[in-house]
Amino acid sequence: xxxxxxxxxxxxSLAATQAQAGMFDDEEARRQIADxxxxxxAQFDQQARAQLELQALIxxxxxxxxxxxxQVETLSYELETAKKRQQDFYLDLDSRLxxxxxxxxxxxxxxxxxxxxxxxxAATDPAAESRDYEAALGHFKAAxxxxxxxxxxxxxxxxxxxxxxxxxxxxxxxxxYAQRNCSKAIEAQTxxxxxxxxxxxxxxxxxxxxxxxxxxxxxxxxxxxxxxVITAFPGTPAADxxxxxxx
Numbered sequence: 001x002x003x004x005x006x007x008x009x010x011x012x013s014l015a016a017t018q019a020q021a022g023m024f025d026d027e028e029a030r031r032q033i034a035d036x037x038x039x040x041x042a043q044f045d046q047q048a049r050a051q052l053e054l055q056a057l058i059x060x061x062x063x064x065x066x067x068x069x070x071q072v073e074t075l076s077y078e079l080e081t082a083k084k085r086q087q088d089f090y091l092d093l094d095s096r097l098x099x100x101x102x103x104x105x106x107x108x109x110x111x112x113x114x115x116x117x118x119x120x121x122a123a124t125d126p127a128a129e130s131r132d133y134e135a136a137l138g139h140f141k142a143a144x145x146x147x148x149x150x151x152x153x154x155x156x157x158x159x160x161x162x163x164x165x166x167x168x169x170x171x172x173x174x175x176x177y178a179q180r181n182c183s184k185a186i187e188a189q190t191x192x193x194x195x196x197x198x199x200x201x202x203x204x205x206x207x208x209x210x211x212x213x214x215x216x217x218x219x220x221x222x223x224x225x226x227x228x229v230i231t232a233f234p235g236t237p238a239a240d241x242x243x244x245x246x247x
Contacts, residue, residue, distance in 0.1 A: 169195075
């Protein structure tokens with residue numbers, strides 16, 4: 001009986017020890033789970049803050065891009081407006097200068113109505129020359145640059161020695177430039193600077209050549225063209241423009 005009691009006490013003691021150990025294991029597990037939850041929540045908070053900061057940074061960049069795009073659009077509009085004003089100015093100036101350069105056609109009624117229309121008679125008829133020039137210039141004013149280039153090219157072939165030939169050749173170059181064809185524009189303006197070197201359009205043609213050379217990336221060529229304007233046409237508005245561009 002005593003041995004049985006001892007055995008029972010040992011079993012009860014062992015069971016109590018195991019129960020206490022189990023209770024400690026549960027508490028440790030709960031503590032570890034709580035610590036893990038805290039760590040996970042801290043990591044989540046950190047990630048959330050980083051994501052919010054990234055979103056704010058992206059939004060600021062989007063806003064900055066929108067602002068810059070607006071500035072680019074504004075500057076593009078202002079540039080196009082300035083080009084249009086400059087074009088209108090040159091067209092008006094060209095019209096004013098022609099009043100002094102073109103001789104007045106006198107006695108149109110004296111021309112025989114039965115005379116054949118040939119290149120020679122057209123070339124010696126200031127009225128016909130002026131009408132053809134105005135027709136070509138009308139295409140340019142209406143921004144029909146392809147038609148203007150065709151008309152001015154036909155004009156200089158029809159009136160190579162006409163009083164308006166230098167002007168027509170100059171506007172031929174401008175018509176090509178308006179079509180973003182700088183190679184053709186330089187080719188046309190070079191004719192002005194060589195064949196019509198003594199005309200009032202020669203200086204402007206050199207400026208147009210310099211503009212195209214710059215757009216084509218030929219900085220040295222553009223610099224030489226501007227220097228030519230200053231040397232060959234001192235004291236003119238074109239020379240002043242060339243000096244400003246060189247600066």
